[in-house]
Amino acid sequence: MALIVQKYGGTSVGTPERIKNVARRVLETQQAGNQVVAVVSAMSGVTDNLLKLAHEVSSPEHPPTEREIDVLLATGEQQTIALTAMAINALGGKAVSLTGAQAGIQTDGVHTKARIADITPTEVHEMLDAGHIVILAGFQGQTRDGLITTLGRGGSDLTAIAMAGAIKADLCQIFTDVDGVYTCDPRVVPVAQKIDVISYDEMLEMASSGSKVMQSRSVEFAKKFGVRFEVRNSMNNNPGTLVKEEEPGMESVVVRGVSIERNQAKITIDDVPDRPGIASRIFGAINKANIVVDMIVQNVSWEAETDISFTCSAADLPKAEAELRKVLAELGPHASFRSQAGIAKLSIVGIGMRSHSGVAARMFGALSNAGINIQMISTxxxxxxxxxxxxxxxxxxxxxxxxxxLDKA
Amino acid sequence: MALIVQKYGGTSVGTPERIKNVARRVLETQQAGNQVVAVVSAMSGVTDNLLKLAHEVSSPEHPPTEREIDVLLATGEQQTIALTAMAINALGGKAVSLTGAQAGIQTDGVHTKARIADITPTEVHEMLDAGHIVILAGFQGQTRDGLITTLGRGGSDLTAIAMAGAIKADLCQIFTDVDGVYTCDPRVVPVAQKIDVISYDEMLEMASSGSKVMQSRSVEFAKKFGVRFEVRNSMNNNPGTLVKEEEPGMESVVVRGVSIERNQAKITIDDVPDRPGIASRIFGAINKANIVVDMIVQNVSWEAETDISFTCSAADLPKAEAELRKVLAELGPHASFRSQAGIAKLSIVGIGMRSHSGVAARMFGALSNAGINIQMISTxxxxxxxxxxxxxxxxxxxxxxxxxxLDKA
Known part of the structure; x- marks a missing residue:
C-alpha cells in the first residue's frame, strides 16, 4: 500500500462535471490499494470573482487589507474540498475535507504570500488510518495565532509538495493540463518529447527560463525536503514527468530541455565608470520599481568606462526606462542608454553540461548555421x-x- | 461607552452596495462612542447557489454528507465578513473579520443544526480593546475537535444573541427589513402598530403563531441567558422593538399582539376508544412522517369513544392522511377521520392575559359579532x-x- 498525494488545479475542478471526474480518479487511486490525499484549488473563476467583489467594496485610496483578502480567498478552496468530498461520497467512497488549518498547515503571518513554517498532520493521519480519502484545501494555512493565510501564486502545488513531505508520501502527483515537462514547448517544436525524469535543478532552470509548468518556489521546496513528484495530465492516464534528486546516470544526457521566453526587452547602459557602486545604483533603482530583471551582462572592461546590459519583460520596459532616466546623472558624465524590445530568450538546460565540454559551442554553431544572430550570452x-x-x-x-x-525519433 | 452587537441578514448584505451601507451604519455606531461587534450572514443567494452545486456533484442515493454541507456553507459568511471589514476599512475605519471558530464559538457536533455549547470570546475582546470593529460570521461555529459546523435556520440571529450574552453587551440589535414587531401583520391590519417593548414569552408565542420576525430558537436562547435585544430596520433609523425580560408594568397591556397563520388544515379522528395509548399511536405515526402538528384538541368524553382533532400545514395534509390510513385499523372498530384544508389560525398573545379575566370571551364576542364561525379553540x-x-x-x-x-390612534 502506497501513500499518494495528488494535486488538482482550478481548471481540473472548474465545473461540477469536472469535480466528478477528479472524484473518480481519486477514488480509483484508493481502490488500487493506496492511501490518498488530494489537494484541490479553487474552481477556476472563483478567485477572480471574489477579488472583483473585494475591489467593489473598497476604494483605490483604501485597497482591501491583505488580512481580509486571505479570509476571502480561502473560501474558494474550502468550497472545492467540500464539493470534491461530496462527489467521492456520491460514488460510494469515503472522503473527508480538511482546510489548511485543520490539516495542521502553519504559516508565517505574511498575508497573501505566506510561507509554510510547520506542518502537524495529525488529523490527516487519523483520517487516512480510518480509511478515508483526505481532500485538502490547497493555497491556504493558518498562523500560530489562528489567522487565515494564503500562500500566493502556485500555492496549491506547494501545499501538495509540503504535505507529501510531512506525511512521507511515497509519491506526489501534480495533475495539470499537459502530459508533463517537455524538451521544448510542443507548440514551437512539434518534435519535442516528454521528459521522463528530470532533476530538481534542471526543473528549476526550465521554470525560470519560461517553461511555466510549475512555480520555482514549489520545486525549490521539493528539492529542499527531497520530495519526489510527478507532473501528469488530469485528462488522461499517460505517465508524466518525474522530478527528483540528481542521480549519476542523469548526467549522460547533456541537455535535458530547451526553454524559450518571449516578449523580452534589453537595455544597455553605455559608458558608465568602471568602479564600485555603479551596478548597485542601477539595479537598486530598477528593483524599487518592482521590475524583475532577468539576464545581466557586463563585459570585462579594458578602459575607465564600461557597458552594462540587462533584460526584463517588454511590458516593464517603459517603467525601466523612466527609472534609468532618473539615475542617469549619477552614473557618470558620459552615461547614456539604449533599449530594444522585441527580443526573446533561448536557454538550454541540463546537469550533463557540467561534465561535457563544448556544449555552448554546439549551441552557438547551430544558431550560426541558421543565420541567427546572438545578442547576449549568459551562463x-x-x-x-x-x-x-x-x-x-x-x-x-x-x-x-x-x-x-532532443527530437522525437 | 456602550458595547453593542448588531446583526445584519443576507438581504442587508446582498450586494456590494448594500455591504457598503452596512459598513457606514456600523462605523457610525462606533463613531458615536461605542464598541461594536457586527454579525453578518451570507450574501442573499450565495447559500442557495452553494447548495445547488452540492446537489450537482452528489446523487439522490448519496446526498451530500452534513459534515461537508457545513464546510461548504460556512464559506458564505466567511466571504461576507471579509467584504464587510474591507468596506469599513475603505471608509477609514478599523475593522477585522472573525470566523465563528476564531471568535471562540464552540458547538456540539450535530452538523447543519448545531447548538452552541460554549463561547470563549478572547479574540473578540482583544480586537475590541485594540479599537477595532469586529465583523463576526453568523450561522457558524466549530466543535471541540475543530470541525466546522453551522447552526441551522435563524443561525445568525442566534450568533448575535449568544455573543451579546458572552461579552455582556449592553445592547443587541437585530437588523431586518421591517421596523420591528407589530401588533399584527400591517399588510392584513393596516392600523397595526409597532410594539415598543415585548417580553420574551410574548415574542415566543407570536413567533410560534406565525409572526416570523425571528426563529423561536434565538428568542429562547435570549430568554435563557437574559439577553435583551432590539429588532430594527436596516434601511432607516426608526426605533425598533425591544425584547426583554418581563416586568410588572407589562401586564397592564392585556393583549400585546394578534398573530395569524394561513394555509392550515385540520383533521378530526372520530369515534376512537377513550383509553390510554390512542393519542400516542396517532401522533407517533404523524411525527415519524416529519409532520409538524400545531393545535391538538380532544374534548372531554362522556362515552366510551371520543374525537381528537389536530391542525397542521395544508401542505402536509396528504402525508398526514396517508399516515392515518395506515394506523386507522389500530384505532378501534369505529374509527374514521375527516379533514379540511383552507383554514387559518388566529392567536392573541399577551402576558396580561394571566391577570385579566374575560379575555377569551371578548375575542369570541368580536368574532361572533362579525359572523365568523370558530372551529377549534386552544389556549x-x-x-x-x-x-x-x-x-x-x-x-x-x-x-x-x-x-x-390595538388599532393605531
Whole structure:
C-alpha cells in the first residue's frame, strides 16, 4: 500500500462535471490499494470573482487589507474540498475535507504570500488510518495565532509538495493540463518529447527560463525536503514527468530541455565608470520599481568606462526606462542608454553540461548555421542562455533542439 | 461607552452596495462612542447557489454528507465578513473579520443544526480593546475537535444573541427589513402598530403563531441567558422593538399582539376508544412522517369513544392522511377521520392575559359579532388561539385587533 498525494488545479475542478471526474480518479487511486490525499484549488473563476467583489467594496485610496483578502480567498478552496468530498461520497467512497488549518498547515503571518513554517498532520493521519480519502484545501494555512493565510501564486502545488513531505508520501502527483515537462514547448517544436525524469535543478532552470509548468518556489521546496513528484495530465492516464534528486546516470544526457521566453526587452547602459557602486545604483533603482530583471551582462572592461546590459519583460520596459532616466546623472558624465524590445530568450538546460565540454559551442554553431544572430550570452553551471530577435526564436529553438539530439525519433 | 452587537441578514448584505451601507451604519455606531461587534450572514443567494452545486456533484442515493454541507456553507459568511471589514476599512475605519471558530464559538457536533455549547470570546475582546470593529460570521461555529459546523435556520440571529450574552453587551440589535414587531401583520391590519417593548414569552408565542420576525430558537436562547435585544430596520433609523425580560408594568397591556397563520388544515379522528395509548399511536405515526402538528384538541368524553382533532400545514395534509390510513385499523372498530384544508389560525398573545379575566370571551364576542364561525379553540397561559375558515381570517384579525384596543390612534 502506497501513500499518494495528488494535486488538482482550478481548471481540473472548474465545473461540477469536472469535480466528478477528479472524484473518480481519486477514488480509483484508493481502490488500487493506496492511501490518498488530494489537494484541490479553487474552481477556476472563483478567485477572480471574489477579488472583483473585494475591489467593489473598497476604494483605490483604501485597497482591501491583505488580512481580509486571505479570509476571502480561502473560501474558494474550502468550497472545492467540500464539493470534491461530496462527489467521492456520491460514488460510494469515503472522503473527508480538511482546510489548511485543520490539516495542521502553519504559516508565517505574511498575508497573501505566506510561507509554510510547520506542518502537524495529525488529523490527516487519523483520517487516512480510518480509511478515508483526505481532500485538502490547497493555497491556504493558518498562523500560530489562528489567522487565515494564503500562500500566493502556485500555492496549491506547494501545499501538495509540503504535505507529501510531512506525511512521507511515497509519491506526489501534480495533475495539470499537459502530459508533463517537455524538451521544448510542443507548440514551437512539434518534435519535442516528454521528459521522463528530470532533476530538481534542471526543473528549476526550465521554470525560470519560461517553461511555466510549475512555480520555482514549489520545486525549490521539493528539492529542499527531497520530495519526489510527478507532473501528469488530469485528462488522461499517460505517465508524466518525474522530478527528483540528481542521480549519476542523469548526467549522460547533456541537455535535458530547451526553454524559450518571449516578449523580452534589453537595455544597455553605455559608458558608465568602471568602479564600485555603479551596478548597485542601477539595479537598486530598477528593483524599487518592482521590475524583475532577468539576464545581466557586463563585459570585462579594458578602459575607465564600461557597458552594462540587462533584460526584463517588454511590458516593464517603459517603467525601466523612466527609472534609468532618473539615475542617469549619477552614473557618470558620459552615461547614456539604449533599449530594444522585441527580443526573446533561448536557454538550454541540463546537469550533463557540467561534465561535457563544448556544449555552448554546439549551441552557438547551430544558431550560426541558421543565420541567427546572438545578442547576449549568459551562463550558469547547468544552463546556457542567449537572446535573439523575437522573430527568430522559433527557428532558433528548432535548430538547437535538433543539435542536441532532443527530437522525437 | 456602550458595547453593542448588531446583526445584519443576507438581504442587508446582498450586494456590494448594500455591504457598503452596512459598513457606514456600523462605523457610525462606533463613531458615536461605542464598541461594536457586527454579525453578518451570507450574501442573499450565495447559500442557495452553494447548495445547488452540492446537489450537482452528489446523487439522490448519496446526498451530500452534513459534515461537508457545513464546510461548504460556512464559506458564505466567511466571504461576507471579509467584504464587510474591507468596506469599513475603505471608509477609514478599523475593522477585522472573525470566523465563528476564531471568535471562540464552540458547538456540539450535530452538523447543519448545531447548538452552541460554549463561547470563549478572547479574540473578540482583544480586537475590541485594540479599537477595532469586529465583523463576526453568523450561522457558524466549530466543535471541540475543530470541525466546522453551522447552526441551522435563524443561525445568525442566534450568533448575535449568544455573543451579546458572552461579552455582556449592553445592547443587541437585530437588523431586518421591517421596523420591528407589530401588533399584527400591517399588510392584513393596516392600523397595526409597532410594539415598543415585548417580553420574551410574548415574542415566543407570536413567533410560534406565525409572526416570523425571528426563529423561536434565538428568542429562547435570549430568554435563557437574559439577553435583551432590539429588532430594527436596516434601511432607516426608526426605533425598533425591544425584547426583554418581563416586568410588572407589562401586564397592564392585556393583549400585546394578534398573530395569524394561513394555509392550515385540520383533521378530526372520530369515534376512537377513550383509553390510554390512542393519542400516542396517532401522533407517533404523524411525527415519524416529519409532520409538524400545531393545535391538538380532544374534548372531554362522556362515552366510551371520543374525537381528537389536530391542525397542521395544508401542505402536509396528504402525508398526514396517508399516515392515518395506515394506523386507522389500530384505532378501534369505529374509527374514521375527516379533514379540511383552507383554514387559518388566529392567536392573541399577551402576558396580561394571566391577570385579566374575560379575555377569551371578548375575542369570541368580536368574532361572533362579525359572523365568523370558530372551529377549534386552544389556549395557553398567555395565548388564545382559534381556527376559522381561511377566507375569513383577514376580517377576523381586524375585528379582534380592534376589540383589544390595538388599532393605531
Amino acid at each position: 550558469s553551471e547547468i544552463k546556457t542562455a542567449v537572446t535573439v530577435n523575437e522573430s527568430e526564436i522559433e527557428q532558433a529553438a528548432k535548430v538547437v533542439h535538433t543539435a542536441f539530439g | 395557553s397561559e398567555i395565548k388564545t388561539a382559534v381556527t376559522v375558515n381561511e377566507s375569513e381570517i383577514e376580517q377576523a384579525a381586524k375585528v379582534v385587533h380592534t376589540a383589544f384596543g
